[in-house]
Amino acid sequence: MKATYLQAINLALHEEMRRDPNVFVMGEDVAVLGGAFKVTEGLLEAFGEDRVIDTPIAESLIVGAAVGAAVLGMRPVVEMQFGDFISCAFDQIVNMAATLCYRHGGHASCPLVIRAPSGAGVHGALFHSQNPEAWFTRVPGLKVVAPATAYDAKGLLKSAIRDGNPVVYFEHKRFYRSVSEDLPEGDFTVPIGVARRRREGGDLSIITYGGTLHQALDAALIAEQQDGLSVEVIDLRTLLPLDREAILAAARATGKVLVVHEDRLTGGIGGEVAALIAEHAFDYLDAPVRRVAALDTHNAFSPPLEEHILPGTDKIVQAIRSLAAC
Amino acid sequence: MKATYLQAINLALHEEMRRDPNVFVMGEDVAVLGGAFKVTEGLLEAFGEDRVIDTPIAESLIVGAAVGAAVLGMRPVVEMQFGDFISCAFDQIVNMAATLCYRHGGHASCPLVIRAPSGAGVHGALFHSQNPEAWFTRVPGLKVVAPATAYDAKGLLKSAIRDGNPVVYFEHKRFYRSVSEDLPEGDFTVPIGVARRRREGGDLSIITYGGTLHQALDAALIAEQQDGLSVEVIDLRTLLPLDREAILAAARATGKVLVVHEDRLTGGIGGEVAALIAEHAFDYLDAPVRRVAALDTHNAFSPPLEEHILPGTDKIVQAIRSLAAC
Amino acid sequence: MPEAVLTEATQEAARTERDLQLYYAMKLIRSFEERVSRLHRQNKILGGVYSGAGQEAIVTGVCAPLVEGDFVAPLHRDLGVFLARGVDPGVLMAQLMGRVGGLSRGKDSFLHAGDLSRGVFGATSMLGASLPVAVGAALKFQLKREKQVAVAFFGEGTSSRGDVHEAMNFAGVRKLPVLFVCENNRYAFSTPIEKQMAIEDVAQRAQAYGFQGYVCPGNDLLSVLELSERLIGRARQGGGPALLECKTYRYHGHSEHDPALYRTKEELLEWESRDPIPQFERYLERKGHDLKRLREEVDARVRAAIQAAVEFAEQSPLPAPQEALEGLYAP
Amino acid sequence: MPEAVLTEATQEAARTERDLQLYYAMKLIRSFEERVSRLHRQNKILGGVYSGAGQEAIVTGVCAPLVEGDFVAPLHRDLGVFLARGVDPGVLMAQLMGRVGGLSRGKDSFLHAGDLSRGVFGATSMLGASLPVAVGAALKFQLKREKQVAVAFFGEGTSSRGDVHEAMNFAGVRKLPVLFVCENNRYAFSTPIEKQMAIEDVAQRAQAYGFQGYVCPGNDLLSVLELSERLIGRARQGGGPALLECKTYRYHGHSEHDPALYRTKEELLEWESRDPIPQFERYLERKGHDLKRLREEVDARVRAAIQAAVEFAEQSPLPAPQEALEGLYAP
Numbered sequence A, B: 001m002k003a004t005y006l007q008a009i010n011l012a013l014h015e016e017m018r019r020d021p022n023v024f025v026m027g028e029d030v031a032v033l034g035g036a037f038k039v040t041e042g043l044l045e046a047f048g049e050d051r052v053i054d055t056p057i058a059e060s061l062i063v064g065a066a067v068g069a070a071v072l073g074m075r076p077v078v079e080m081q082f083g084d085f086i087s088c089a090f091d092q093i094v095n096m097a098a099t100l101c102y103r104h105g106g107h108a109s110c111p112l113v114i115r116a117p118s119g120a121g122v123h124g125a126l127f128h129s130q131n132p133e134a135w136f137t138r139v140p141g142l143k144v145v146a147p148a149t150a151y152d153a154k155g156l157l158k159s160a161i162r163d164g165n166p167v168v169y170f171e172h173k174r175f176y177r178s179v180s181e182d183l184p185e186g187d188f189t190v191p192i193g194v195a196r197r198r199r200e201g202g203d204l205s206i207i208t209y210g211g212t213l214h215q216a217l218d219a220a221l222i223a224e225q226q227d228g229l230s231v232e233v234i235d236l237r238t239l240l241p242l243d244r245e246a247i248l249a250a251a252r253a254t255g256k257v258l259v260v261h262e263d264r265l266t267g268g269i270g271g272e273v274a275a276l277i278a279e280h281a282f283d284y285l286d287a288p289v290r291r292v293a294a295l296d297t298h299n300a301f302s303p304p305l306e307e308h309i310l311p312g313t314d315k316i317v318q319a320i321r322s323l324a325a326c
Numbered sequence C, D: 001m002p003e004a005v006l007t008e009a010t011q012e013a014a015r016t017e018r019d020l021q022l023y024y025a026m027k028l029i030r031s032f033e034e035r036v037s038r039l040h041r042q043n044k045i046l047g048g049v050y051s052g053a054g055q056e057a058i059v060t061g062v063c064a065p066l067v068e069g070d071f072v073a074p075l076h077r078d079l080g081v082f083l084a085r086g087v088d089p090g091v092l093m094a095q096l097m098g099r100v101g102g103l104s105r106g107k108d109s110f111l112h113a114g115d116l117s118r119g120v121f122g123a124t125s126m127l128g129a130s131l132p133v134a135v136g137a138a139l140k141f142q143l144k145r146e147k148q149v150a151v152a153f154f155g156e157g158t159s160s161r162g163d164v165h166e167a168m169n170f171a172g173v174r175k176l177p178v179l180f181v182c183e184n185n186r187y188a189f190s191t192p193i194e195k196q197m198a199i200e201d202v203a204q205r206a207q208a209y210g211f212q213g214y215v216c217p218g219n220d221l222l223s224v225l226e227l228s229e230r231l232i233g234r235a236r237q238g239g240g241p242a243l244l245e246c247k248t249y250r251y252h253g254h255s256e257h258d259p260a261l262y263r264t265k266e267e268l269l270e271w272e273s274r275d276p277i278p279q280f281e282r283y284l285e286r287k288g289h290d291l292k293r294l295r296e297e298v299d300a301r302v303r304a305a306i307q308a309a310v311e312f313a314e315q316s317p318l319p320a321p322q323e324a325l326e327g328l329y330a331p
């Protein structure tokens, strides 16, 4: 069945709520409206007011209350209307939820999913375009995922809901209706913590995730067609824990790595990935570990600015060429 | 005049408040009590209630109100009672203050200093030991400093207060009374954005800051005395913007770099530093870029746990030896 | 000229002058809002557009007593504040179109930009986050013994956020010169007020912070004006903060993308019957104005102003790509 | 046995039984607090210690009506909640000493650990952050049609935080089974209540959220008990949230490091004259108990319990270093 990225998320919610009566959805405008992006559409009709809850505008409350329900065995899936507003729930995520199991001596679980529609390229400007993932990937006790395909969107959301820990689930707004694929019927999951090779290639490896996956694939194709280069593309999918083995295997196999993300360069996850490689696959490297990412600024609104700021296929192609030439 | 790290901060506050009537101090228990750590002691007596303000327990308000005063020309210096609680002011810092100048088209300044007593090794456990700096070093529009000596504590605080932008000032709690030095009389500043070489050496370079500077220096001395190794130590001092030139110069000069910080490994600033080197000084490297940092967990309380988690002189010495042997 | 010697006639003339200004302001805001919605449909404005049509009396009435040096923090629906505070309509339109002539030089769209030279503070998108900032501006006025005031607008939905509480509480503790203005339009996106709070009036909250709350019909400019003059005047004299709740309604959806299916047509119609502009026009008529002539005259001025604004904005260039890295830091 | 058939005598016996339990609980908590302070001075407890001495009646009275399955979120000064909810004193002491026998196995000190099997939730240090969590627990009870209640404790200083507002507002909107208990001890560290809020009673805030607030003398166990029974009982029956403010005082400084120079000796003395334990003892005497004998007996039990607790804790090993990486994630 063909499904968009958005439909895949919606389907996962439907199926998980049907499977487990403890799963419920909570957030601003998620019930009657079906969400600002319609991701939760139909859930209210299917599951009723007790399982699809419109809340006041209070992100800290939303996450905190979800923690309270989760430690008592519920499986809340909460929505930040835009991922940008996750900053308003920051303390509840990084201190309350992330330390919960640890500070209870391992005797607690907090099965909580925080859905955060994120990403740029939709004229969203400073406060509707952020890629906040790296604020969370440095926090033990959390898991962080960022699917880039409809299959992964569905499979990772199911895994996140079934996980006993707080999972921050970044879904890319630009993909909601622009990314789709045929999904297998019925239940399937995608494991948290496992990267996926999206394209084989021996000349160099691109390591990416989320917003830039499809651009990276496009760039790899262009580099093959125009330059005869064979470019591997690894989709991290999970950002915490990182799939170290997959990252290091890619670096060892091709010796040339390009790390790509839509988040800003400085302090993005690319730094961590490059550092892992520079430490643990150094002897295999034939060239510097390069990064292509958004410029170190806020995501500006005006199209010439946003285009300049964001990575994108052209910049990736250029980086492939220059790295291949090293 | 001999001054502890704490006295240096206190002196800087006194001198800046005397110099500029727009500087004022605000936070929980900063006035009558003189701060939980006594960092603001004497200010109330010297400058009165209008310039040293006890606030309710409301970190978001504290930072937000400081922004309001700052855009009107005041120069607030606010205190988070413990740096850990900066999570409660997160949105005001990363969205309100950091984007202020940018979203006003460059026509605004926000001269605001947020003092955050941070760091581990004081039996503070999960919520009184954090090193939150890397949450902020990925945010354009902010500046972030982390002095490790009394001289830098004073000089960087003065620079921060005189800066037209929001500066997050991380002061290490463990250094308050344990670190001291002779300070020159009168006014001096330390520029933001400039690292400092604390020790010369040709065999390898340690790049560090804040909580681990003194341990790194101790380790370098041990490695010299016991192994005859000549180890350079660079103190970043400013974490945003990073002093790229100093970092890359060190890497190019010795070809072996060890990045050390008290913050956790994954997602710490070390990743960014290592990535910069792996990209821009790759051809000069003779060995992997190594990192020594706290383990990827929360800072636990019980002494055997905390000791195991934190880096520390021994671990740094071992890393120096293994890197030197590469 | 000291107030005491103003003759009745002079006072009356001043009031008439003010009435005409307010009328023009409301009409300008309404037409500007509608033009923005149209430009959005035409894809000439790309960002999110949150129309304040229907709520013009509030921004107009609250801004009227403000003077130079006062500080205002508008909410996402308060395009009118910019106009009421004298921001050039062309500059505002350029802002919405992402041009260099806009307040943020294209950095953000819509209202995430301010004009600090006129005391208009640019909000972030994070609802409620401006209230602590307005309180900080008021703190500055207090510390410096200045007679300025700060005003912060917020929606009834926004009142649920922690920042609103922290800000009001501190304002109460220090008796700061700040007026909190709640534009209660009964909905926060799709969420009706009953799901947002268990009380009738947001104004009730003021008591929890040691100051007074007031409720007024937000579509009645004269009511808004009377209260805002009183409360801003009192704050200016050191009388401390107040909370003014204005009951109102937004005509459009939450944003221009929102068909607002969560509310009834009847409700909309009922509120349209209380539109602030005809209400004020009836007052003007009672005051003896020739409404037909006045309306024609004002409409013409408004049309011209908006036409000029659109022209200015469309002629203003898009920023050069490399400007993306400029303006991050104050010099 | 349905309530109706209880004879007066049985009821009286039950009340006596309860009184003795409460007396023991208060005494145990007080002695435990004092022993903790002493161990802290002896460097046997390394982390921050925030004594609740003087406030025992509140935790004792509020926890009394709780049953299995209820949820409690204590504040940093509420060591007594753990004891009142039946956490073994030895386990609690081991927690404070960072031993594996403690609730967190040495991961954190003091009260940043819970015992979820007894419904005691471990707070973070971020004041107020537990209130949304308690509200979430109450939401679970509501959604699952369970007759449990949640209780969240907080200080008057903590009431200034945004999380408190967000939590209370949501509780009001959904009429959740939660009791908010404010332990108003007049100071937040050095900051007196006048700098924290512009109102007299935190309880006033409840009205802003559509439920009732109650003030009671927090050092009078019977008053606390009467109100907590009523309010918890009502919440259990679907009557929704309430806010109970207990006026009290802490004898020690903010933490054991704090000499509390910001308050007067007279104030402390006055509050010591209202100590909850003698107040309750006078009641027991009125009820005909032989206080001298009772006291001796209870003191002996308490001493033994605390001695055993200290012994258990001291014999409990410190965690092995590699445990630092265990327990981060639920399986």
Ligand SMILES: Cc1ncc(C[n+]2csc(CCOP(=O)(O)OP(=O)(O)O)c2C)c(N)n1
Pocket: A028, A057, A059, A081, A085, A088, C076, C077, C125, C126, C127, C154, C155, C156, C157, C158, C159, C183, C185, C187, C188, C189, C254
């Ligand atoms: C912290 C935060 N959460 C959510 C949003 C998304 N959002 C934008 S406007 C809005 C509704 C606001 O309602 P209200 O405060 O009543 O103002 P109104 O739009 O009705 O004028 C929401 C939920 C946001 N901007 N910020």
Ligand SMILES: Cc1ncc(C[n+]2csc(CCOP(=O)(O)OP(=O)(O)O)c2C)c(N)n1
Pocket: B028, B057, B058, B059, B081, B085, B088, D076, D077, D125, D126, D127, D154, D155, D156, D157, D158, D159, D183, D185, D187, D188, D189, D254
């Ligand atoms: C968010 C946050 N800010 C500041 C602190 C530091 N702090 C710990 S206890 C305390 C005072 C709390 O006062 P109150 O709520 O009245 O409780 P009390 O200590 O009086 O029992 C402060 C400021 C904190 N723990 N969390």
Ligand SMILES: [Mg+2]
Pocket: C155, C156, C157, C183, C184, C185, C186, C187, C188, C189
């Ligand atoms: Mg509204």
Ligand SMILES: [Mg+2]
Pocket: D155, D156, D157, D183, D184, D185, D186, D187, D188, D189
């Ligand atoms: Mg208190």
